[in-house]
Amino acid sequence: MKFIQSVKNPKVKQWKKLLTKKEREKTGQYLIEGFHLVEMALSQKEHIVEVIVSEEVVLPAHWNMDGVDMTVITHDVAKALGDTETVQGVFAVCRKRETEESLTGHAYLLIDAVQDPGNIGTMIRTADAAGIDGVILGEGCADLYNPKVLRSAQGSHFHLPVVSMPLTEAIQQLKEQQVPILGTALQQAVDYRQAAITDSFALLVGNEGSGVNPELLKETDSNVFIPIYGESESLNVAVAAGVLLYHFKHTLKNV
Amino acid sequence: MKFIQSVKNPKVKQWKKLLTKKEREKTGQYLIEGFHLVEMALSQKEHIVEVIVSEEVVLPAHWNMDGVDMTVITHDVAKALGDTETVQGVFAVCRKRETEESLTGHAYLLIDAVQDPGNIGTMIRTADAAGIDGVILGEGCADLYNPKVLRSAQGSHFHLPVVSMPLTEAIQQLKEQQVPILGTALQQAVDYRQAAITDSFALLVGNEGSGVNPELLKETDSNVFIPIYGESESLNVAVAAGVLLYHFKHTLKNV
Numbered sequence: 001m002k003f004i005q006s007v008k009n010p011k012v013k014q015w016k017k018l019l020t021k022k023e024r025e026k027t028g029q030y031l032i033e034g035f036h037l038v039e040m041a042l043s044q045k046e047h048i049v050e051v052i053v054s055e056e057v058v059l060p061a062h063w064n065m066d067g068v069d070m071t072v073i074t075h076d077v078a079k080a081l082g083d084t085e086t087v088q089g090v091f092a093v094c095r096k097r098e099t100e101e102s103l104t105g106h107a108y109l110l111i112d113a114v115q116d117p118g119n120i121g122t123m124i125r126t127a128d129a130a131g132i133d134g135v136i137l138g139e140g141c142a143d144l145y146n147p148k149v150l151r152s153a154q155g156s157h158f159h160l161p162v163v164s165m166p167l168t169e170a171i172q173q174l175k176e177q178q179v180p181i182l183g184t185a186l187q188q189a190v191d192y193r194q195a196a197i198t199d200s201f202a203l204l205v206g207n208e209g210s211g212v213n214p215e216l217l218k219e220t221d222s223n224v225f226i227p228i229y230g231e232s233e234s235l236n237v238a239v240a241a242g243v244l245l246y247h248f249k250h251t252l253k254n255v
Numbered sequence: 256m257k258f259i260q261s262v263k264n265p266k267v268k269q270w271k272k273l274l275t276k277k278e279r280e281k282t283g284q285y286l287i288e289g290f291h292l293v294e295m296a297l298s299q300k301e302h303i304v305e306v307i308v309s310e311e312v313v314l315p316a317h318w319n320m321d322g323v324d325m326t327v328i329t330h331d332v333a334k335a336l337g338d339t340e341t342v343q344g345v346f347a348v349c350r351k352r353e354t355e356e357s358l359t360g361h362a363y364l365l366i367d368a369v370q371d372p373g374n375i376g377t378m379i380r381t382a383d384a385a386g387i388d389g390v391i392l393g394e395g396c397a398d399l400y401n402p403k404v405l406r407s408a409q410g411s412h413f414h415l416p417v418v419s420m421p422l423t424e425a426i427q428q429l430k431e432q433q434v435p436i437l438g439t440a441l442q443q444a445v446d447y448r449q450a451a452i453t454d455s456f457a458l459l460v461g462n463e464g465s466g467v468n469p470e471l472l473k474e475t476d477s478n479v480f481i482p483i484y485g486e487s488e489s490l491n492v493a494v495a496a497g498v499l500l501y502h503f504k505h506t507l508k509n510v
Contacts, residue, residue: 122491122494125490126491126494128486128487129483129484129485129487129490131484131485132485154487155487156487159485159486160485160486193506226384226501227505229384229386229504229505230382230383230385230386230387231383231411231414231415232380232384232409232410232411233409234384235380235381235384235497236377236381236407236497238491239377239493239494240497241494242495243497243501246481251448
């Protein structure tokens with residue numbers, strides 16, 4: 001076990017660099033923070049490069065640290081490393097997962113240019129909860145390994161396939177597998193409760209302000225919308241994805 | 256029209272104080288930021304005390320500023336006043352709305368101790384979209400007039416009644432009106448798709464970590480849960496509220 005006391009230590013600098021997308025792409029590694037995420041990473045140790053713990057932290061007794069490389073840091077180093085205001089003092093450097101890019105499942109969530117990291121993370125968590133086979137992050141989406149995305153996803157990325165790829169390519173692959181593409185749009189779209197419920201589908205949601213790119217909507221098999229009954233102009237994209245995923249995956253089935 | 260160039264101007268200090276709950280309660284006023292929110296406030300001018308605009312900002316031509324008190328500020332003052340990283344340079348001081356505390360509608364969302372401002376705001380926006388009659392913020396919830404709550408609510412608080420009151424009191428009132436209280440819980444609860452759909456209901460959702468207070472669950476008429484099909488432990492509370500509000504308010508009806 002190592003002990004690091006200075007924020008200027010090269011290892012600390014290297015860990016902090018992992019908060020940038022550039023460094024994550026260069027090294028294939030990323031940093032996670034907090035008891036919940038580190039515990040989930042420990043359940044599949046192949047994810048973990050090393051665990052980093054602030055000196056005042058007592059690790060939960062049930063954590064199995066066998067064979068895990070561990071470094072202890074001072075509280076000041078932990079604060080420097082933390083991305084949140086209230087630092088929990090537990091971190092891990094993880095390896096990015098090699099994700100299969102061939103889409104062979106029956107239900108997917110395709111995300112077009114959603115920029116808010118919290119929305120991306122919440123949709124990954126929701127897709128996992130709904131039992132979807134995977135999430136595709138198209139161009140313009142927040143990076144999966146952004147700390148805010150990981151925090152909102154609450155560890156779902158450890159077991160749910162999340163693939164970054166151009167959506168035109170994903171749609172092409174899914175169509176070859178006869179998976180209907182279900183767009184979300186306000187025009188040329190039907191109330192979601194009137195759309196056919198099929199065993200397989202790929203739901204396509206879009207940017208917070210502008211929705212799904214019209215070029216992608218040309219490729220969909222049908223489009224749905226969620227009616228607005230009050231005076232708000234729209235729903236948050238993660239809420240809309242939740243309503244639609246549960247509706248299309250679970251309405252009137254498995255009850 | 257006034258022009259303010261210094262961040263040390265007493266008016267600027269007073270506006271900044273409105274970012275604290277204490278000052279908002281003292282004055283009955285709050286600060287909003289951004290084109291969307293200010294435009295919504297302008298549509299009901301009784302909300303507005305004054306509008307504050309950064310010198311470089313061109314106001315949209317369709318905004319009707321008749322009779323609105325306006326102050327121009329420098330870009331540096333705007334940055335000092337802004338709560339977000341990318342300041343839009345448009346603000347308004349608004350009056351808190353006097354909300355009727357008697358609950359005479361048929362559908363409500365009751366929120367118990369949800370702490371994240373983004374979750375509170377997103378639920379207000381969702382409740383508005385779903386055509387619910389009002390939102391009740393119980394003890395322990397983030398303050399409605401917190402800038403992050405207002406940003407996520409996207410102006411829905413201007414027309415949807417949002418009342419802060421103890422939930423025991425709200426439940427009491429609703430029961431007197433024969434509105435069934437529908438709790439969310441993991442134990443002694445049924446799959447939401449098996450629960451009866453009634454014309455009126457009050458949906459009760461709870462804290463991100465611990466759920467609804469067990470004392471409040473003793474007062475509910477029935478409890479529901481949303482099944483988790485994957486490996487995530489739960490849904491985000493705002494996503495869950497969205498799935499349930501649309502299900503109970505709109506499934507199989509109005510289609």
